[in-house]
Amino acid sequence: MLSQRLANIVFAILLLIACGYFASVAQGFRAAGLLAATSGLPSRFFPQLTLGVTALCAVIVLINYVRLGAAGGDAGKMVFEGIGEARRGILMLAVSIICYVIWQQLGFIPMAVLMGPLSLLAMGVRKITTYLTVWILTALIYGIFTQLLGIQFT
Amino acid sequence: MYGDLDAVVLALSQLSQPISITLLIGGIVIGLIIGILPGLGPPIAIALALPFTFYLDPVPSIIFLLSIYSAAIYGGSISAIAVGIPGTGAAIATVADGHRMFKAGRGGEALGLSLAGSITGGLISVICLALIAPLLASLAAKFDPREYLAISVFGLVVVVRVAGDSLAKGLLIGALGIFLTTWGLDELNGTERYTFGSYNL
Numbered sequence: 001m002l003s004q005r006l007a008n009i010v011f012a013i014l015l016l017i018a019c020g021y022f023a024s025v026a027q028g029f030r031a032a033g034l035l036a037a038t039s040g041l042p043s044r045f046f047p048q049l050t051l052g053v054t055a056l057c058a059v060i061v062l063i064n065y066v067r068l069g070a071a072g073g074d075a076g077k078m079v080f081e082g083i084g085e086a087r088r089g090i091l092m093l094a095v096s097i098i099c100y101v102i103w104q105q106l107g108f109i110p111m112a113v114l115m116g117p118l119s120l121l122a123m124g125v126r127k128i129t130t131y132l133t134v135w136i137l138t139a140l141i142y143g144i145f146t147q148l149l150g151i152q153f154t
Numbered sequence: 155m156y157g158d159l160d161a162v163v164l165a166l167s168q169l170s171q172p173i174s175i176t177l178l179i180g181g182i183v184i185g186l187i188i189g190i191l192p193g194l195g196p197p198i199a200i201a202l203a204l205p206f207t208f209y210l211d212p213v214p215s216i217i218f219l220l221s222i223y224s225a226a227i228y229g230g231s232i233s234a235i236a237v238g239i240p241g242t243g244a245a246i247a248t249v250a251d252g253h254r255m256f257k258a259g260r261g262g263e264a265l266g267l268s269l270a271g272s273i274t275g276g277l278i279s280v281i282c283l284a285l286i287a288p289l290l291a292s293l294a295a296k297f298d299p300r301e302y303l304a305i306s307v308f309g310l311v312v313v314v315r316v317a318g319d320s321l322a323k324g325l326l327i328g329a330l331g332i333f334l335t336t337w338g339l340d341e342l343n344g345t346e347r348y349t350f351g352s353y354n355l
Contacts, residue, residue, distance in 0.1 A: 064320070
């Protein structure tokens, strides 16, 4: 199982890489229009300052986990309490990504039809009535907004 | 005394109208459903319900929108307690105690406490708003950069206070959150920050 120590070490390293990348992106910020002649310092400075503080804290957290094995009293603790919780969490994340891709590639309606049942499947719901209820509610909400209020989803 | 008793009586008489009560109940149901769903919060609930109010009088409209908003705020705590996922940002703190109580078989008690807390806080806020709103408005008009700085410092102090045993982790998340606020247009000189060519960013 995924321990808090390992998860936090990986998170801190990824965060440090991300801080470096975003700080380098911030270096290229330029003011638009008549303000283009200015140094652009205010636009760059604030993101880089917050990134610097974030990176500093990430380094401290990383050192704590590598040397002491814990930060904030979570020594020996796991991210997920059991296999079932881990499976549900990972499946829900996968469902979110899949639904987003469906929305982008196929449109709103296929995503709306599939999101409810896929989420229920990921959460381990087995009662068929729950699936039907979710479908009916989805159709009802969609009907109210498109037919009664004239709002179109894209 | 800023309160006006006649206004209170008038408000109660407006609230007792059948259309107001119907919209109040409907708004609570809609708000609860939207509040329970993670990712959909009170602002989205209000935005979705706004077209309905075009066909209503002002008072029922306000009752409808307020009931949706209040119920959505409470609804966020239901998913926070039951599945450990806060339905709204306001319910994040509820996850810590509420979900633990739910797993210990005290879910009903947790939901009851959350409901009682929401009602008590809401009523106290309404009473305070009715009594001291003009005073607050005059105070808010006097806010200048020093006050905004003080509020920012207060926010950081709160982050440090609720960080628990690891100050570095609390500050890390706080700084990350402040960094994310820099995405989009720079308010000072209109520079596009981290938009990556996307209009939505």
